[in-house]
Amino acid sequence: MAITGQSAAEIVDSVRAEVRNGALEPGQALPPVRELAARLGVNRNTVAAAYKRLVVVGVAETRGRLGTLIREPAAPGPREGAAPDSPLMDLASGNPDSRWLPDPRVLASALSGQPRLYGEPPVSPRLAALAKRWFQDAHCPDPVLSVTHGAVDAIERLLGAHLVSADPVAVEDPCFLSSINTLRLLDLRPMGVPVDGEGMTVDGLRQALASGARAVLCTPRAHNPTGCNLSAGRAAALRDVLAEYPDVLVIEDDHFAPLSRAAYQPLASSRSRHWALVRSVSKCFGPDLRLALMLSDEDSARRLGLRLASGTTWVSHLLQDMVACCLESRTVMARVIEAAADYQRRRDNLSRVLREHGLCPWDGDGLNLWVPLPGPAAPVTAALARRGWLVRDDRPFRLADGDGALRVTISELEPETARRFSEDLARVLAAG
Numbered sequence: 001m002a003i004t005g006q007s008a009a010e011i012v013d014s015v016r017a018e019v020r021n022g023a024l025e026p027g028q029a030l031p032p033v034r035e036l037a038a039r040l041g042v043n044r045n046t047v048a049a050a051y052k053r054l055v056v057v058g059v060a061e062t063r064g065r066l067g068t069l070i071r072e073p074a075a076p077g078p079r080e081g082a083a084p085d086s087p088l089m090d091l092a093s094g095n096p097d098s099r100w101l102p103d104p105r106v107l108a109s110a111l112s113g114q115p116r117l118y119g120e121p122p123v124s125p126r127l128a129a130l131a132k133r134w135f136q137d138a139h140c141p142d143p144v145l146s147v148t149h150g151a152v153d154a155i156e157r158l159l160g161a162h163l164v165s166a167d168p169v170a171v172e173d174p175c176f177l178s179s180i181n182t183l184r185l186l187d188l189r190p191m192g193v194p195v196d197g198e199g200m201t202v203d204g205l206r207q208a209l210a211s212g213a214r215a216v217l218c219t220p221r222a223h224n225p226t227g228c229n230l231s232a233g234r235a236a237a238l239r240d241v242l243a244e245y246p247d248v249l250v251i252e253d254d255h256f257a258p259l260s261r262a263a264y265q266p267l268a269s270s271r272s273r274h275w276a277l278v279r280s281v282s283k284c285f286g287p288d289l290r291l292a293l294m295l296s297d298e299d300s301a302r303r304l305g306l307r308l309a310s311g312t313t314w315v316s317h318l319l320q321d322m323v324a325c326c327l328e329s330r331t332v333m334a335r336v337i338e339a340a341a342d343y344q345r346r347r348d349n350l351s352r353v354l355r356e357h358g359l360c361p362w363d364g365d366g367l368n369l370w371v372p373l374p375g376p377a378a379p380v381t382a383a384l385a386r387r388g389w390l391v392r393d394d395r396p397f398r399l400a401d402g403d404g405a406l407r408v409t410i411s412e413l414e415p416e417t418a419r420r421f422s423e424d425l426a427r428v429l430a431a432g
């Protein structure tokens with residue numbers, strides 16, 4: 001191995017190059033600090049700083065007496081989605097109920113017969129006009145509208161456009177799986193901010209910002225996995241903290257917007273220079289439409305546009321027309337309101353029966369219910385699986401250790417199934 005460099009940054013680059021060209025493999029140890037420092041003729045602190053950075057960016061890991069080892073390359077972690085081959089009753093998918101989503105054939109039949117060519121405006125004027133109503137509760141200064149391939153795409157492009165490798169990002173802990181994956185794949189450093197029933201905690205955010213967070217990623221409603229909604233008071237307090245950090249990018253992932261029972265509470269401060277409010281259509285019109293609308297400051301929209309340049313990678317106007325068709329359709333929008341009430345009913349029902357069994361699920365919104373447990377969740381999910389239930393435990397959502405909890409998807413949960421599940425969970429917990 002031919003590690004070179006006179007500064008920590010050069011050593012980091014050199015190790016990365018060695019990993020890329022295969023000279024350093026996962027599991028292989030880096031030379032001891034003292035040895036490499038002597039070989040390169042640099043101070044030991046320089047090598048130690050380089051190794052520390054390699055750990056932070058996920059290239060290496062420290063393993064006690066074994067020293068600093070090259071890590072396996074980052075692989076995407078678990079994702080949302082059904083488990084079609086599982087014989088278990090799937091309460092883990094995070095999916096909406098497809099019966100509430102518009103029929104794609106109806107949407108396709110409303111498409112215009114005119115093929116679009118290179119050079120179209122990236123945002124269709126028809127969709128832009130409809131977006132005004134969609135965002136009427138958001139009072140952002142000088143907003144610019146963009147269209148992306150869903151919320152996760154918007155978040156990835158925004159972070160990629162504003163941040164560089166190893167930058168810290170404040171995110172809720174526990175956190176949405178795709179956000180954890182996005183940060184990992186972009187080589188960014190998640191800084192967990194604890195959440196309680198009212199959203200991100202003020203002290204947690206203050207601490208993350210004081211420790212250098214360059215961006216904040218927050219779910220103002222139906223936080224996934226806990227379901228909590230940002231309260232008005234909490235949002236105001238968080239905005240006050242953010243006002244002291246006007247250069248921090250603020251991304252609001254308002255994925256449940258039209259289905260939520262809570263009012264939208266903005267997080268970005270009026271002093272925030274870079275901010276984005278992202279509203280995906282995945283939950284209300286279907287995840288396969290792969291589309292989100294985004295309001296942001298002009299510079300963020302421009303940077304995002306550079307990465308989604310018209311003429312090469314705009315979001316298909318066929319999709320934009322289909323979403324416009326949904327927003328224009330009274331029938332579709334009436335179904336969204338019905339779906340919202342249905343999800344709330346299912347959520348409230350499961351919550352009620354679990355409470356009857358002495359459990360204390362979180363209040364809130366969304367397609368999932370968060371059920372704190374008296375101990376670790378892994379044995380509980382295993383015991384539930386033996387009784388035929390598939391649910392997620394808290395661990396994949398966590399950035400730091402936390403108390404055990406289950407995430408139960410409620411979108412298709414019938415009252416009778418909720419009753420049986422609650423009884424089984426109570427039995428599993430009673431059996432210890």
Ligand SMILES: Cc1ncc(COP(=O)(O)O)c(C=O)c1O
Nearest residue numbers: 150151152176224253255280282
């Ligand atoms: C917090 C959160 N954000 C966004 C999304 C949707 O992302 P996308 O628009 O990329 O489908 C989900 C879906 O589960 C979610 O839970």
